[in-house]
Every structure is written in structure tokens, then in C-alpha cells.
Amino acid sequence: MNPLSFEPLTPLSFLDRAAATHGKRVAVVDGEQRWTYEDLHDRCQRLAGALVPLAAGRPVAILAPNTHVMLEAHFGVPWAGVPLVGVNTRLSVDEVRYILEHSESSVLVHDPQFDELVAAAVDGMADPPLIVRAGPGDGGSYEALLDRATPAAITPSNESALLSINYTSGTTGRPKGVMYAHRGAYLQSLAMLVHTQMSPASSYLWTLPMFHCNGWSFPWAVTAATARHVCLHKVDAADAWRLIDEEEVTHLCGAPAVLTMLLDSPDARRTARDRPITFATGGAPPSPTILATANALNLEVIHVYGATETYAGAILCDWQPEWNDLPADRRAALRARQGVPNVVTTAARVVGPDGHDVPADGETMGEIRLRGNTVMLGYFNDPEATAAAAPDGWYRSGDLGVLHPDGYIELRDRSKDVIISGGENITSVEVEQVIASHPAVLDVAVVGAPDDRWGEVPVAYVVVRPGGTVSEAELIEHVKARLARFKAPKRVTFGELPRTSTGKIQKVQLREREWAGRQHHIA
Secondary structure, X not given: OOOOOXXXXXXXXXXXXXXXXXXXXXXXXXXXXXXXXXXXXHHHHHHHHHHHHHHOOOOEEEEOOOOHHHHHHHHHHHHOOOOEEEOOOOOOHHHXXXXXXXXXXXXXXXXXXXXXXXXXXXXXXXXXXXXXXXXXXXXXXXXXXXXXXOOOOOOOOOOXXXXXXXXXXXXXXXXXXXEEEHHHHHHHHHHHHHXXXXXXXXXXXXXXXXXXHHHHOHHHHHHHOOXXXXXXXXXXXXXXXXXXXXOOOOEEEEOHHHHHHHHHOOOOOOOOOOOOEXXXXXXXXXXXXXXXXXXXXXXXXXXXXXEHHHOEEEEEOOOOHHHHHOOHHHHHHHHOOOEEEOOOOXXXXXXXXXXXXXXXXXXXXXXXXXXXXXXXXXXXXXXXXXHHHOOOOOEEEEEEEEEOOOOOEEEEEEHHHOEEEOOEEEOHHHHHHHHHOXXXXXXXXXXXXXXXXXXXXXXXEEEEOOOOOOOHHHHHXXXXXXXXXXXXXXXXEEOOOOEOOOOOEOHHHXXXXXXXXXXXXXO
């Protein structure tokens, strides 16, 4: 490549620029601690200098909540010339041990609250990583490591080099290590920057775990914007609303459960600032009820869609200003759609069972498939799984959706979540949104249960809003009044919902509960 017109893309360059152009501005807020962009740049390069001899070319893992240490690792580890492995803080001992062994991590940086977990995970490992304890108090080695280190920065000569390894939740077996490239993370960061419209005046609250898809690339995107990172070690609604006020937060992200928690909190209130707070959420589409509540609190919800394999937000509902004048229910329906590929994603398709693209009629369902700049390099040390995920160069999402005439994709269900009742397909999302529209309902999941006559029928698991009351019969009638009667749940169970470590509802557990001892029609 001609050096005059080519420089390898890496999201690490965002911190170089931020320190050079906005060095004196506050970059990170973590409790009572504050660091400027010059400080952050120096700390990350010192971390890199310390890790170069320790890592010896092997990945470095980090097990920490959303602290400044976790943020620093997103620059310092790859600047050491090795991939970052962010470990889910909610995993079991066996799961943490598997990730450390499979990723061949040389060093594990961890928060003191995980002392016992780490000790148990590395016990018995043939080649345990070097342990670096990152926290206040006696025994903390992270700050000492930085204090004696010489700053270093190894920039990649190949933009397709491995930047990080993100392990999936492993709900269908052992977690797989999804490989991200410097190029993909750079472009995804710019896409998030464009679509959320962050600027140096922005302040980002860390309600999304940084271990999850590298925080949807926001460690780098916020830095590219030279905005402020506001750390939140644990998602607590009262703390979140306090920081939103104190730090003038303009942006945050999270699963629908986090959005619901914030909206349902007694601390929720309409912000008095000039522009709304932007909340990007993924997973199941937010119901019109949730969107209406968010609007009343001046939260502008952006619905994104993706997977660990696609650097998270590959598709998003790109809002068109002409829609602002539409009736509220129509605006809510449009905002709940997943939308169109972001500005750097090459393409998205909705493919029917015959292998052909479905018509853009908003009715015909097919599987969502993706390819392009922000699709993974593959699975770490697993070529078979990589080939199975994209046999023809298109990543198979396993999600079903429709394509609307305006080109916007709408997610209808996971392929395994479709309920086939008497030969009729029922999408659980459709039923869930109707149930969620009831004022007493806080959260809901709908799955198929065995039925001798129909094969399977929909049943609902419902979390009732604090102070709310609703009966099973009332909810069933609520659905029948709004959908075809066969789509109404035949049973409603009230109580808490099982969730993954990233806050998503674990429908697989609910299905297993329903189908225990029976043969399900879906493999």
C-alpha cells in the first residue's frame, strides 16, 4: 500500500487524537476519581508497556465491572500487541476456567470482588495466567504495575489483525470465542458515533457491560467523540438517575431489561435539559408501551440489532424526520423495527426457506443474514463452527424477520421461538408486545408448550409491575381482543423471568420447563 494514502485502521488511534486535541478535558469519571484524556492516554500506554513482556504475544483477559480499569484495558491490552479477552463477570468458576484455557490467556487482570472466583478458576490449570489484582487496598498490583512501567504502543501493521476475543453466552454448549479485527472495531465505532450523534459535549453512562461485545464498541466510540466516560460498577436505577443528573449524561445503552428498570424506577423523571437522552437498546423490540413511557421521560430510544458475531449493532432503526408528525402509535410501531444496516455494514438479507430473498411485503418471514465490514473474523480455534455459521459467506443469525417495502427489517422471532400451533405460525414477539401493553405488566416472555390436539400452544410468563394487579383471565382476554384468538396464551404464570448474564430472557429455560419429558418439534 502507498503510505501516502493508507494507514491501517485501528480504534486505538482515537485515544491518540483525543489526548492530542482534547487532552485537558475530563475523559473518565469513576466515583470520586477523574482523569483527563492526557491521563487516560498515559495510563493505557503504561499498561501496554507493562504487559508486553508479561503477555509474550498471548491474549490478556480482564474480569471487572464497568470501571476505569476495564476501559483502560480496551486500549492498553491491544497496544501491547495482544488480543483483549473481556470475561463476563456473571459466569461460573468452570466457565471462567474454560475461557482462560481456551483463549490461552497469559495474564488475568481482575477486580478484587472476584478474588474467590479467580482463585477457584485457576486452581488446577496446567498453564494458569499471571494474576494482576486491580483495586484499592492491600494486595492490589495493577497500580504498582503502571507506576513502574515504561509507556509503549504497538500499533498494528495489518488492520485485519486480531483485536479482541468475545465469548458467546454458550446457551447451546461451550461458549465460542468471536474474533474482532482492528478494522471492524474502528468502523463499528464510527457507525455508533454517527447514529447516536455523540460529540465532545456528550457524556456516556456505562450501563452496558464492557465485557459484552466490547461494550458495543463504545469504549472506542465515546473516545472518538472525545466525550466523557461515566463508569457505573453496577446497574442500579437510583445511581443511574443520580449520575444522569450530576454528570449531564446524554447517552447510554443496555438490554431492554435495563431500559425497563430505569423507566419503572421511582427515581425516573423528565430531564430539564434541552435535548433528550439517547438510549440504544438491543434484543427484543421495545413495546409501544415502553416507548411511550420513555418518550414521557425525554428518553429517545434507538433500537439496534445484531449479535456478538456482528460487533453488536449491525442494523438499527434509522429514524426519518418525516415520521415525527405521525400519530403516536404509528411512531412507536416504526421505532420498534430493527431497521436498516448501519453506515459501515455492507449488507443484510432476509432469506426464505428456499434460499431466496423474501419479497419486501412486510409479511413473508425469512432468516436475517449479514456480511461485511463488521462481521467477525471467525471463531477462535474453531474452524468447523466458523464454517457452519457462514457456509456461503453470509452469517446466519438464526433470527426471523420480514422486509418492509421501505427496506426496513423487522424482527419477528428467533427461529427456535416460533410457535407452530395446529399448523399456524405464532411469533412470540407479537404476543409479548400485546401483553406488555397492559398497564400492570412489567415484563413478559411467551413460549410454546406441548398440546395433544394442536401440537403446541402459546403460554406466557409475566412479571407484574410493583403495585399492579392483573389476573390470568384478564390477560388472556386482553390478547384475544387484539389478536387472533388462537394466538392468545392458554396459560399465564406469574413470577420472575430467568435471564442470561447480559440481561436477556432465557426462553430456553422456560421451554425446557414446559417440554420436560416430551419431544419438541424443534431440534
